[in-house]
Amino acid sequence: MPELPEVETVVRGLRPVLEGAVLVRAEARRPDLRIPIPPDFSARLTGRAVRSVRRRAKYILIELAGGDLAIFHLGMSGRLHIDRGDPELQPHDHIVLKTDRGDTVRLNDPRRFGLVALDRVETVDRHRLFAGTGPEPLGNAFNGPALAAKLKGRRTPLKAALLDQKTVAGLGNIYVCEALFLAGLSPKRLARTVSARQAEALAGAIKDVLNKAIAAGGSSLRDYVQPSGELGYFQHQWAVYGREGEACPGCDCDAGETGGIRRIVQSNRSTFYCPHRQR
């Protein structure tokens, strides 16, 4: 479930449960995620108080008293669940945290593309997971000129450039498609052909779509997104993603005349766009 809005939603759900609580149990049940869970995971978390829960790019950072930092990435299929008491453990529950307040947090990831890492709060900015990671799209440092500088000279399709976390952090397949639609830019055009004015519009579109998605609690595909079990509902506001063959909501072309929203494959992933509106 994890692009920036979904990870932000998870972080906001975890905060009231974890911040200030003491972890009375921290169990790694299956270590072989994309990067193996560190063998000392349990020892370094058990008995520690949680200072803060925050997000960087698509990563969840859990800071503990003493300065240790647990880093979670949800991959394609990772989810966090919060339950009161002792829930029955499910298949693919790889991490289980219990707090002194009686809450249980489970990291469930069937495909195991996610990861768990440990670091120190003072060195995390230099952690190799974040090396080269681009600016936070909702931060002040991200704007038209900053995006234009990142796209300059790049001969890769604009879609691929935006999926690259070095260009800007946190976008994934859905929100790249949506932002390109809002900006009226073709996913196929080469990144270096984007003008300063278009970069300005694109940066604004990225901020818009992410803010609206966060406000909606993210997008839920076939399962819930929020740790509480509540559904995000931004999927109902998708303009193009998953809407192949439907009428374009942004221009007067419709499914009958032009085929409406089209699906193509770029970088082995689906791209949805309106060829009429997006140039």
Added chain:
DNA sequence: CTTTCGTCCTGACTGC
């Protein structure tokens, strides 16, 4: 250096 492509893994869904 940049860019593309295959790969990791399980589960849900489609169509025969």
Added chain:
DNA sequence: TGCAGTCAGGACGAAA
């Protein structure tokens, strides 16, 4: 019903 094929919100490393 069963089974094969396809697709999925990500990101890495090898290859070109």
